[in-house]
Amino acid sequence: MDNEVSMTPPAPTPSRALATEAVHAGRDDLASLGVHAPPIDLSTTYPSYDSRDEAMRIDAFATTGSLPDGPPVYARLDNPTTGRFETALARLEGTDSAVAFASGMAALTAVLLARASQGLRHVVAVRPLYGCSDHLLGAGLLGTEVTWTDPAGIADAIRPDTGLVMVETPANPTLAEVDIRAVAHACGTVPLLVDNTFATPVLQRPVEHGARIVLHSATKYLGGHGDVMGGVVACDEEFAATLRQVRFATGGVLHPLAGYLLLRGLSTLPVRVRAASTSAAELVRRLTADPRIARVHYPRIGGAMISFEVYGDPHRVISGVRLITPAVSLGSVDSLIQHPASISHRIVEEGDRRAAGVGDRLLRMSVGLEDVEDLWADLCQALSDGPVPSARTAERPLHSTAGR
Ligand code: MET
Numbered sequence: 001m002d003n004e005v006s007m008t009p010p011a012p013t014p015s016r017a018l019a020t021e022a023v024h025a026g027r028d029d030l031a032s033l034g035v036h037a038p039p040i041d042l043s044t045t046y047p048s049y050d051s052r053d054e055a056m057r058i059d060a061f062a063t064t065g066s067l068p069d070g071p072p073v074y075a076r077l078d079n080p081t082t083g084r085f086e087t088a089l090a091r092l093e094g095t096d097s098a099v100a101f102a103s104g105m106a107a108l109t110a111v112l113l114a115r116a117s118q119g120l121r122h123v124v125a126v127r128p129l130y131g132c133s134d135h136l137l138g139a140g141l142l143g144t145e146v147t148w149t150d151p152a153g154i155a156d157a158i159r160p161d162t163g164l165v166m167v168e169t170p171a172n173p174t175l176a177e178v179d180i181r182a183v184a185h186a187c188g189t190v191p192l193l194v195d196n197t198f199a200t201p202v203l204q205r206p207v208e209h210g211a212r213i214v215l216h217s218a219t220k221y222l223g224g225h226g227d228v229m230g231g232v233v234a235c236d237e238e239f240a241a242t243l244r245q246v247r248f249a250t251g252g253v254l255h256p257l258a259g260y261l262l263l264r265g266l267s268t269l270p271v272r273v274r275a276a277s278t279s280a281a282e283l284v285r286r287l288t289a290d291p292r293i294a295r296v297h298y299p300r301i302g303g304a305m306i307s308f309e310v311y312g313d314p315h316r317v318i319s320g321v322r323l324i325t326p327a328v329s330l331g332s333v334d335s336l337i338q339h340p341a342s343i344s345h346r347i348v349e350e351g352d353r354r355a356a357g358v359g360d361r362l363l364r365m366s367v368g369l370e371d372v373e374d375l376w377a378d379l380c381q382a383l384s385d386g387p388v389p390s391a392r393t394a395e396r397p398l399h400s401t402a403g404r
Pocket of ligand 1: 130
């Protein structure tokens, strides 16, 4: 008996803290497999001597979109390594399921196609969104039609063919926040999609506030090291099944090596997000007190993204950084800065961009894990091409999202 007790792993605790899930979700079977790190399955195809069984499994997937029992037949249906990342992300977001894609844009594309395939081609959306999301909705590339509105106008904008309401909060790049619960209420039976890329499940779990679909560019905080591109949708199993069918049909699959890296990234997500957020809040405090800065944007829920408007030439700041990397993207261990009007939101028509608060003097910074004093020193020299102001000049009170 003693032997039996020691050999049987204890049943997983039903509700584990986020930090625990981040490290263990998607890995529950590893000890029983006799390994410590997750295996990487690079197979594109899976052998079977039973073609009748394969036909049945393909039929079942085509009919239901459920994960095949046993090997996936072909890598466009599923992959066990990527499946671990999907399991873990669903656990962190508090959803039944998650479906991973080659990028955040492939993930959003699949959501739009899934709804359009049900005859629901109309989308209601709140600006700002990430520039390419805005473009994908607005350009009609997928045969969808968008109505842009503010949160208060959502209920009125919904039509019988509305398949989706989409918001991003905090929004890229202004960090504007929407009240997810209020918006979800306004959506009625139409599913609300929240792009949770900036907040991550560490700071916000949209499903707990009534959202039905959560989108991530996994390239950002989930991966966390600037070396893997991916996207993921967390949702109920019914919608996940449709997304898997779209993914199979359109081919925007995540590579299993990326799936491995994303699972690995999740294990440090809470630590990374909290540490970078502490530095970001300190930089916000100093920037708000700095006479070279016209306005600082920082969301109430916190996070590691900050935006600020300069009185001077924003392009000089970009060309002046030495430690901070002047590059688009975000969520890496190292800090990045970019000029949204030139890069991340360039594709949005200028008038729409400005109306959404993305002005020409706005800079967006993704705060990484460097020492905050080094980041401040670099920002200061880039802002002034001069020496770092003394600490006393940074003692004015903290204020966020306010102009001066
Ligand atoms: C190609 S531009 C943008 C990449 C990324 N989504 C960002 O906002 O930085």
